[in-house]
Amino acid sequence: MVVSGLVPRMSALDGESFSALWPAGGIPILWLLVRGARTVSVDSALLVAAAYAANLVAGADLGLAAVFAAANVVQTWVAVLLLRRWCPRLWGCGGQAPLDRPRSVAGLGAALVVAIAVGTGIGTAGALLLPDQVPGGFGTVDVALWFGRNLCAALIVLGFGLLLGQRITSPRPRPSARGEGGVIELTAALTFTVGMYALVFQFDDLPLTFPLLAASVWVGARFSTLVSASHSLVVGLVTMALTLNGTGPFAGVDDVALGYLLAQLYVSTIALTGLAIATGRDERVALADELRRTREAAVYEERMRAAVIGSMTEGVLVVDEAGDLLVQNEAAARALGMAAPLSAGTIAAIESTRLDGSEVTKDHQPSCRALAGEAVYDEQLLIRIDDGTERVLTISAIPLPRDEINARARALMLIRDTTSDHANREELSAFAGVVAHDLRNPLAAIDGWTEMIADELDAGALDAQLAQEFVSRVRSASRRMRELIRDLLAHATSSARDLDVGKVEIAALVREIAAGRHAEGQVSAEHAPAVLGDPVLIRQVLDNLIGNALKYVAPGEQAKVAVRGARTDARWVTIQVADNGIGIPEGDRDRIFEEFHRAHYREYEGSGLGLSIVRRIVNRHGGTISAMPNPEGQGSVFEFTLPAYDA
Ligand code: ADP
Numbered sequence: 175m176v177v178s179g180l181v182p183r184m185s186a187l188d189g190e191s192f193s194a195l196w197p198a199g200g201i202p203i204l205w206l207l208v209r210g211a212r213t214v215s216v217d218s219a220l221l222v223a224a225a226y227a228a229n230l231v232a233g234a235d236l237g238l239a240a241v242f243a244a245a246n247v248v249q250t251w252v253a254v255l256l257l258r259r260w261c262p263r264l265w266g267c268g269g270q271a272p273l274d275r276p277r278s279v280a281g282l283g284a285a286l287v288v289a290i291a292v293g294t295g296i297g298t299a300g301a302l303l304l305p306d307q308v309p310g311g312f313g314t315v316d317v318a319l320w321f322g323r324n325l326c327a328a329l330i331v332l333g334f335g336l337l338l339g340q341r342i343t344s345p346r347p348r349p350s351a352r353g354e355g356g357v358i359e360l361t362a363a364l365t366f367t368v369g370m371y372a373l374v375f376q377f378d379d380l381p382l383t384f385p386l387l388a389a390s391v392w393v394g395a396r397f398s399t400l401v402s403a404s405h406s407l408v409v410g411l412v413t414m415a416l417t418l419n420g421t422g423p424f425a426g427v428d429d430v431a432l433g434y435l436l437a438q439l440y441v442s443t444i445a446l447t448g449l450a451i452a453t454g455r456d457e458r459v460a461l462a463d464e465l466r467r468t469r470e471a472a473v474y475e476e477r478m479r480a481a482v483i484g485s486m487t488e489g490v491l492v493v494d495e496a497g498d499l500l501v502q503n504e505a506a507a508r509a510l511g512m513a514a515p516l517s518a519g520t521i522a523a524i525e526s527t528r529l530d531g532s533e534v535t536k537d538h539q540p541s542c543r544a545l546a547g548e549a550v551y552d553e554q555l556l557i558r559i560d561d562g563t564e565r566v567l568t569i570s571a572i573p574l575p576r577d578e579i580n581a582r583a584r585a586l587m588l589i590r591d592t593t594s595d596h597a598n599r600e601e602l603s604a605f606a607g608v609v610a611h612d613l614r615n616p617l618a619a620i621d622g623w624t625e626m627i628a629d630e631l632d633a634g635a636l637d638a639q640l641a642q643e644f645v646s647r648v649r650s651a652s653r654r655m656r657e658l659i660r661d662l663l664a665h666a667t668s669s670a671r672d673l674d675v676g677k678v679e680i681a682a683l684v685r686e687i688a689a690g691r692h693a694e695g696q697v698s699a700e701h702a703p704a705v706l707g708d709p710v711l712i713r714q715v716l717d718n719l720i721g722n723a724l725k726y727v728a729p730g731e732q733a734k735v736a737v738r739g740a741r742t743d744a745r746w747v748t749i750q751v752a753d754n755g756i757g758i759p760e761g762d763r764d765r766i767f768e769e770f771h772r773a774h775y776r777e778y779e780g781s782g783l784g785l786s787i788v789r790r791i792v793n794r795h796g797g798t799i800s801a802m803p804n805p806e807g808q809g810s811v812f813e814f815t816l817p818a819y820d821a
Contacts (some may be wrong), residue, residue, distance in 0.1 A: 406441075540571035661783040
């Protein structure tokens with residue numbers, strides 16, 4: 175500050191006790207801001223001392239120097255406090271932001287104007303109270319000159335200092351660099367500035383200051399705020415130096431003090447204009463950056479949403495009341511058995527029934543109910559697919575916020591294909607019912623017979639023959655239970671077990687099964703092509719069919735079973751198991767493959783599960799099975815296909 179006091183010393187107006195140039199007006203404010211100084215601190219004490227010394231150096235008498243120093247200190251502190259209050263986000267004033275908003279420039283300008291007005295007031299009062307220390311008197315021009323030199327200095331020093339300080343301490347890449355001129359343009363702008371100033375300062379007698387503003391506008395509009403502030407600093411110094419030197423349009427004014435005042439006003443104007451234009455551009459670029467970032471974030475969100483919805487296994491649809499599909503995923507098309515993408519109106523056109531067979535009217539469709547504002551959860555509906563099959567879909571439909579732009583209600587639909595779950599559940603409950611029923615019968619028989627044994631024992635009338643009879647009945651009932659449990663287990667595991675395929679020789683397998691059943695004489699096996707299958711499961715198929723063929727014969731008749739196989743096409747081997755048994759009533763030929771269905775339940779024991787296991791195993795190998803009357807006379811033929819081994 176003392177050093178800066180030398181500048182005014184050199185620029186002191188003749189006969190004046192204060193100076194036309196006063197950089198000390200801005201430097202202490204910047205110093206206190208950057209140091210984060212408090213009102214009572216070493217910095218404040220130094221400020222008081224330096225202000226007093228600087229005023230002495232500048233040539234003021236002891237008393238006047240004290241008043242001017244007080245004016246300087248008060249002005250500096252008012253500026254610091256106002257800047258901290260009005261521009262708290264600015265670097266140096268409590269925040270980290272650069273001077274990049276016109277609003278900040280306005281805050282800066284206002285704080286300085288108020289603070290310097292206060293300082294000017296104190297200075298003026300001092301000068302008026304000590305008239306003998308102010309030789310030339312203290313008039314209106316002097317007041318304006320005091321105010322002007324301080325404002326001019328403070329604007330230039332603070333604008334430049336705050337920008338430079340922020341840039342040095344936070345060297346992050348500036349996003350606002352886009353849209354700025356390059357080195358070539360900067361060179362051109364500087365050349366233009368130098369040229370203009372050279373030209374204008376040539377003509378002392380012409381008021382040619384306005385072209386100079388063009389240079390500041392150019393630099394402010396096309397370069398960073400720091401470059402613009404530096405430009406204003408240099409141009410301001412040059413203008414003041416040339417004016418003090420008696421050169422240029424401001425020096426041409428008759429009243430020298432008025433000339434200085436005009437020069438200061440001019441410098442303040444270009445500093446403010448440059449800052450306002452540059453920060454306006456900074457703000458525009460920041461907004462454009464913000465917009466771009468928001469747009470990028472929106473695109474990312476959209477992609478993310480599409481990826482998440484697309485990878486869901488549950489069908490997701492958003493429909494509106496016009497039938498448009500606003501969101502859809504492939505799982506939805508899959509569940510509905512249609513090709514993706516689904517087209518508008520698809521959902522409204524789907525016809526469905528409830529599981530009990532009753533029809534669902536249009537108004538009761540889940541989508542319509544959700545569009546009317548009702549939330550529908552896990553409703554099971556039966557729909558017919560294009561290929562003729564039926565599916566059980568579990569649908570939830572939830573109302574969404576209304577589309578206010580198009581004035582349409584919207585709803586979210588979640589669709590799951592639960593056909594197999596439903597079938598499994600049905601099967602399980604049928605299974606449980608039959609299990610309970612069929613196991614209870616032999617159990618009741620065992621109970622009954624053992625009760626009779628106990629009664630006879632009590633009566634002391636149990637002879638060995640009767641006991642043997644009772645025991646054999648109990649054993650037969652328990653054997654039936656055991657067989658039923660075995661079949662139930664086989665049924666439960668026939669679909670769960672993974673296929674372990676390999677080469678299976680049918681004729682050899684048939685001979686093994688016949689030997690196991692001690693029925694070699696009754697079962698014949700012709701040579702058949704090898705099949706590709708799971709040997710354990712295929713043995714189960716043949717064992718069931720041969721077992722049935724041996725079982726379902728008329729009483730007293732000798733069963734005859736023939737197994738043969740032939741290649742029917744390139745990929746399949748057809749195997750027939752023919753018998754001479756009692757045959758199957760026509761109406762039962764398909765149904766005997768269903769669980770627990772028995773055509774001859776009175777005369778023959780059984781669980782009704784064997785053929786359903788057989789069909790399931792054949793289906794799992796990709797083949798089919800059917801039963802037909804034996805064309806060679808009485809009995810039946812069971813015909814099924816399996817993949818050929820060498821295909
Ligand atoms: P189960 O033999 O335990 O009753 P299956 O599922 O093996 O159960 O057979 C279902 C029904 O099909 C039998 O109850 C029987 O009425 C009929 N059936 C199966 N095989 C033959 C056959 N070879 N001849 C006549 N009827 C048969």
